[in-house]
Amino acid sequence: MRLAIRLVGALALWLALGTAFAQRVEGDRAGAQGAYQSEINVNGQGEAERNAGFARALSQVLGKLTGTKNAAGLPGVGQEMRHARDYVESYDYRQDEGRSPSGAPTFTTTLIVRFDQDQVDGMAATLGLPIWPEPRPKPVLWLAIDDGRGPRLVALAQTNAARAVLDRAVERGYRLGLPAGSAAEQAAVGAIWRGDTAAIARLSSRYAPPMQLIGKLYRAPEGGWTAEWTFVDSGKVLSSWEGTQPDARRAMATGADGAADALSKKYAKRSTAAGEPxxxxxxxxxxxxxxxxxxxxxxxxxxxxxxxxxxxxxxxxxxxxxxxxxxxxxxxxxxxxxxxxxxxxxxxxxxxxxxxxxxxx
Structure with a gap:
């Protein structure tokens, strides 16, 4: 019996450096929604468009639960996505108004989908999907950006400058925090730029957990933006990667993806309750x-x-x-x-x- 009913303009850098005294977990704007809720842009409110949105939303939710970027590619998930509406607990729409480059008003329709937690958990258990358990760690993001004027640290007062990576982390099922931006932390830009992960780990010891996503973002010689990343867990480098994108925000988002991949690889476990393939x-x-x-x-x-x-x-x-x-x-x-x-x-x-x-x- 089938399992039942039931997410280059100019980079927005800071205007002034502020003072803060504690790390703040970011991502609230992008996802006060829970792990079982997703928001999908759709072209209309017709049934076919809605069902396609349900499938995309379910893929996002399973991505959060498993920590997998392409959850639809996991065994059995693609087939279940065809029946995504059976897992929906409720849904509604939101209309957002914006402006085109010419100044004309534009409207975006967002489908907000809330899935039945028990049904989704049951499906994940039945398919033997790897689950990244809660509570999840909230690494500190140590990001230095050089837009041609020299590298500077993105601290708590410059939250919007890091919005792309913060929001992407929420989409992947976890959150990132920013350092307060003290004088000592501002001076750590040099350590970030030369890849001194030990120095950043020592500076980050006032924050919890002992995990750091360390990155530097700069204009690529061939055009676009390059981001170089290192993810450190308890002083040990779990992963290093880089990405070049035409848009600074997209290059920045690669940091959240790489950290999610490293975290889920270490912490996501497949339940053996469903048996072995x-x-x-x-x-x-x-x-x-x-x-x-x-x-x-x-x-x-x-x-x-x-x-x-x-x-x-x-x-x-x-x-x-x-x-x-x-x-x-x-x-x-x-x-x-x-x-x-x-x-x-x-x-x-x-x-x-x-x-x-x-x-x-």
Missing amino acids: GRYTVQIDGIRSSEDYLRAVSYLQGLTVVRGVAPVRANADALVVELDLITGMPGLKRMLGTGEVLYADESELPTSSTVPVLHLR
Whole structure:
């Protein structure tokens, strides 16, 4: 039974350096929404556009839960996205007004989707998706930007200058904080620029957790902007990467993506409750005709956890098949649910010499 109903203009740098005394977790504007809510720009409010928006929203939510940039590419997720509306708890629309470069008013329609947490969690468990657990760390962003006037630190008073990376982190399911901007922290720009991660880690010791996303952003010689990044966890470099983009904001966002990849790789764990992927031999009782055979096999082929069905042999009133599963038998049985077509009798526990049995209604 199918799992049930149920996100180069000029870079906005600072006007003046301010004073602050504590790290503030950023990203509130982009995502006061929870992990199970997403906002998607759509072209209209018709059913087809809405259903496509539901699918994109579900992909974003699963991206937050798993820490995976391309959640739609995880085993089974693409198929479930076709039924994204079944996971929707509620939705509404928001109209945002803006201005085109010519000054003419523009309007953007945003679809706000709230998914049923239990249903999404159930689907993730059934598919055996890796889950990045809560609470999640909030690394400190140490970013220096050189727009041609020399590198300067982006501190708390310059939040808007770092908006692209802060918002992207929220889209990936975590938040970044900014340093307060003390004189000592401002002087750390040189350490950032020469890649002295140990010096930044020492300076960042007043903040929690002991994680730093260290980056420098500058104009690329060939045009556009280049961002170089290093992610440090408890003094250890987890990952280093760089990206060049025509737009400074897009180059900046690569920092949040790389940090999310490093964090989820370390902390996201796949539940073993659904079993291990592989090939499993299963007996299906109640097969008394070709129609029964077609109904059972077609049903199995339509299940998200089933990659393939290969008949092995036919017995009296029974069919033995080999199932290629993206999870194990527990995941299959969870997806069968109450069993509108096939069901598993939990009282019939297979032994080492028998195969699991499913029953055709």
